[in-house]
Amino acid sequence: METPTLRPPLHRVSRTAIWYWTVRAALGWLILIAAQVGWLVAQGDYLGVRVSGLVITVVVAAAHLAVMPQWRFRVHRWETTPTAVYTQSGWFKQEWRIAPVSRIQTVDSERGPLERLFGLANVTVTTASAAGPLKISGLGQDTAQRLVAELTATAQATAGDAT
């Protein structure tokens, strides 16, 4: 392969994010499993169907929880330079987003209750285009704060309305 390609961004997100993603996904699966258990306990026919349904759900959930967080940790990357923000995401559908710092409109940092539990934060960088927000989730709180401060400072330094 002699053609130029994009290199992955330098930084990975926080390693804690693996646990965060695992727990968040597990909560989703638990709801489904609980519903299925409820159905199992309830009266009715098709016992075989219900049991095998539950087994399938558990197996899929286990596989998802084992693979997804690791994989996501490997593919979610980010980088900032004095001139640009660069992110990579997606495993089935890969996406790279590049936005010049001079066109940044807002830098948001958000921490949900679960993220707070793990000491994580996510950062969303928006430009004037509705098609181009750059989201970095699963950052350590310190990293996120530093990133926001840094980007805000550089973005403020540029004039114009960045459209």
Next chain:
Amino acid sequence: MTETGEIGPRGFEAGAAEPEQEPVWRRLSPRMLLVHPVQEVVRAAPALLGLLVAGSSSGGRGHLWSLAAVGLMVVYGILRWFTTTYRITSEHVQVRKGVLQRKVLTVPRDRVRTVDVTSHVLHRLLGLARVEVGTGTSDKAGGGGLRLDALGGAEAARLRVELLHRSSRTADAQAADATRGDVAPGDNAPGDIVLATLRPAWIGFGPFTLSGLITVGVIAGFVSRLASEGNVDLGRFRLLREGWRWFGTLSLPLQVATVVLILVVFVAVASTLGYVFAFWNFRLSRHGGTLHVTRGLITTRATTIEERRLRGVEISEPLLLRAVRGARLIAVTTGLRVGQGAQRGGSMLLPPAPRGEAETVAGLVLTAEGSPPRPGPPPTTAPLMPHGPAALRRRFTRALGVNALLAAALFALGRWADLPSWPWVSALALLPVTALLAADRYRSLGHTLVSGHLVTRWGSLVRRRVMLECDGIIGWNVRRSFFQRRAGLVTLTATTAAGRQGYHVSDVDLAEALRLAAEGSPGLLDPFIIPEGFSWEMA
């Protein structure tokens, strides 16, 4: 989503923004007191017509209620007139309104991006015009922009000039000029450069716009409402009855042919009429950094777009229009979303016209006033790079794949769920059409980067060629699905604050995508590109 970070029109509660000094609050034109009742009556026309036709035969109370409702609406409209005032200070445009809940809407003047002056039939008869001030951030229905319904024609024209030609020294002259004319101002105003005017021959494109489909739908809706609400028995009309009887004697293929023929004729006539109504007197001109579009036979519209908000243009060719070598031209500007209907959104720069004409006008619009012509071929006609055999293969696998899946599903349903066999047979019969569509979709795909513009073209049912200024690109997204990855392709998206917010170059080689992005935004991507081979698995 709206453009973040921009200060759009803000609604202040009453009392929060009390006037400090100067300009007085002005009322809308008193002639609106005449318009309101008529408008309400027209809106209630189907019910009233039914009342007339049905007469006292039904004898129900329902009609009385609807009459009372109409009366209430009239009173409300009049109250609205008394409670709506506006003023223009040196910094803001403000409107106070609300019968029960008082509101002050304030728009900073430097956020005004478009001013739309519309006159409907009644408005024109009375010399009125409705002014809509667009700020771009939230031009949703009923949302952000200010609407003054309505001012005197001269007043509306003066307002428009005042809002958009802040720096122009000819503003007063133009306003004075406009006072003399009808609602459509700016005719032969000094400093006006006419870029395009309607030629009668263009009306021939009318039938191919299919805009009449909507009209036919509306008429059908009106008739059915008349029949149900007004208890009008359509069988009473002799012509209809005779026609229906004759229709019944025909064989099925003939019946289908008749219906299709009638529909085609109706739609063609309605589309042509619609074209004439919408675009008569069409005129695109440039004046001191703004583009003016004036048009309309009965309802006149004048739209003004600030050129510094213009990021590019889009030539769109719906299939039928393309078949007769016609095209439309749409502006790609910040603050005007393309999605909400190019005509209503006001971003239309040229009605359906010969493609050559659209290209010429696009070229004129793209070359800013007084700027030196850029070297290289013009973006409007520059040849485009095809996307290669992999993209072609993808077009076919996607189109035929979906069609084959559909046919298989219908076949399975027919086999095991007692569905008749004609659905899957017709799905199979569609395959050649799908193949044609795929081939055409590939033929449309193309991109290039010339004279500081990214040019991308796509689509078959509506083929669009977008010429986007590189300065207007505010980021790049590179995306590839699992299948694209196997085909070695990516979809490159140039994000922008204008138009569709992002313009795709679909199914292009990664290397070519990176070349485009690097050339479009010099230096931006350089740190992230490695020129030699790189295995993703290493990451």
